Amino acid sequence: MRLTLFAAAIAAFVATSADAKTVLITGSNSGIGLEFAKQYAAKGWDVIATHRRSEAPESLKTLLAKHPDLIHIETMDVSNHEQIDALAAKLSDTAIDVLINNAGITGDFRNPAPQSFGTLAYDDWENFMRINALGPLKISEAFAPHVKASEDKKIVAVSSLAGSFGFKGPTMPGGYWYKVSKVTLNGYMKNVANDLKGDGVTVALLSPGQVKVEKMGNVNFPGLIEPSESIGGMISIIDGLTIEDSGAYYSYDGKPQPF
Numbered sequence: 713m714r715l716t717l718f719a720a721a722i723a724a725f726v727a728t729s730a731d732a733k734t735v736l737i738t739g740s741n742s743g744i745g746l747e748f749a750k751q752y753a754a755k756g757w758d759v760i761a762t763h764r765r766s767e768a769p770e771s772l773k774t775l776l777a778k779h780p781d782l783i784h785i786e787t788m789d790v791s792n793h794e795q796i797d798a799l800a801a802k803l804s805d806t807a808i809d810v811l812i813n814n815a816g817i818t819g820d821f822r823n824p825a826p827q828s829f830g831t832l833a834y835d836d837w838e839n840f841m842r843i844n845a846l847g848p849l850k851i852s853e854a855f856a857p858h859v860k861a862s863e864d865k866k867i868v869a870v871s872s873l874a875g876s877f878g879f880k881g882p883t884m885p886g887g888y889w890y891k892v893s894k895v896t897l898n899g900y901m902k903n904v905a906n907d908l909k910g911d912g913v914t915v916a917l918l919s920p921g922q923v924k925v926e927k928m929g930n931v932n933f934p935g936l937i938e939p940s941e942s943i944g945g946m947i948s949i950i951d952g953l954t955i956e957d958s959g960a961y962y963s964y965d966g967k968p969q970p971f
């Protein structure tokens with residue numbers, strides 16, 4: 713009897729492992745990406761945690777030590793198309809249920825001049841577009857076959873309220889390159905949503921709110937929320953997405969976000 717129960721428990725464990733869903737997260741070594749990795753691992757998902765560093769970052773090594781069977785650390789600079797294609801080829805047999813385009817740059821918020829009218833640093837523009845807009849487009853294209861092969865078939869991109877020119881409330885001053893890179897990202901993902909709808913792939917944009925990430929240090933201001941709240945909210949939205957939502961843009965709290 714004991715043996716039978718033991719065998720049943722093993723069978724259940726094997727079935728659960730085999731049935732585990734898979735998420736790929738870009739820029740997963742800090743801030744919002746790291747919190748996504750932590751929360752999906754806590755849900756028992758396989759997490760392909762990507763970063764752009766020359767060595768695996770400590771934050772991801774720590775997460776791997778906690779979930780050795782679930783965390784898979786991979787290198788992928790989202791502005792490096794060879795690295796993107798190489799990882800897509802390496803993972804060609806892996807179905808990806810949820811692809812999260814999270815990696816992005818904002819610029820140094822302590823030094824707004826390079827993105828402020830009157831002191832714009834034009835040489836910075838290309839880097840913002842390459843990382844924040846072209847990166848998610850290229851990654852969505854390279855990994856579309858992996859997503860199509862999965863059960864959930866979802867692609868999301870982390871955009872920003874700063875790029876919502878339809879928002880009626882107070883807006884962030886300056887931020888020229890950042891804001892328009894997110895507008896461009898939104899446009900690309902709307903197009904990808906149209907192109908992949910026939911394959912049953914749901915593509916959505918998410919606004920995380922103003923999230924207190926490590927790089928902000930001790931800075932605090934009204935409306936700043938903890939990563940656990942923002943990412944918990946975004947995961948609930950992702951869980952609930954259906955093909956009818958494809959092309960939609962949601963705030964972390966579930967409200968529609970204006971483009």
Ligand SMILES: NC(=O)c1ccc[n+]([C@@H]2O[C@H](COP(=O)([O-])OP(=O)(O)OC[C@H]3O[C@@H](n4cnc5c(N)ncnc54)[C@H](OP(=O)(O)O)[C@@H]3O)[C@@H](O)[C@H]2O)c1
Pocket residue numbers: 738739740741742743744745763764765788789790791814815816817818843870871872873919920921922923924925926927
């Ligand atoms: N925090 C907020 O309040 C907020 C609000 C709206 C939108 N967002 C968006 O949320 C996303 C995550 O930002 P965050 O606040 O979590 O900032 P963060 O802590 O600076 O995280 C950004 C992540 O993106 C990675 N990254 C940057 N360039 C990359 C590249 N070329 N290839 C691969 N990875 C790259 C960074 O890697 P390194 O560590 O190597 O630099 C880091 O892991 C961004 O798209 C950002 O625009 C954040």
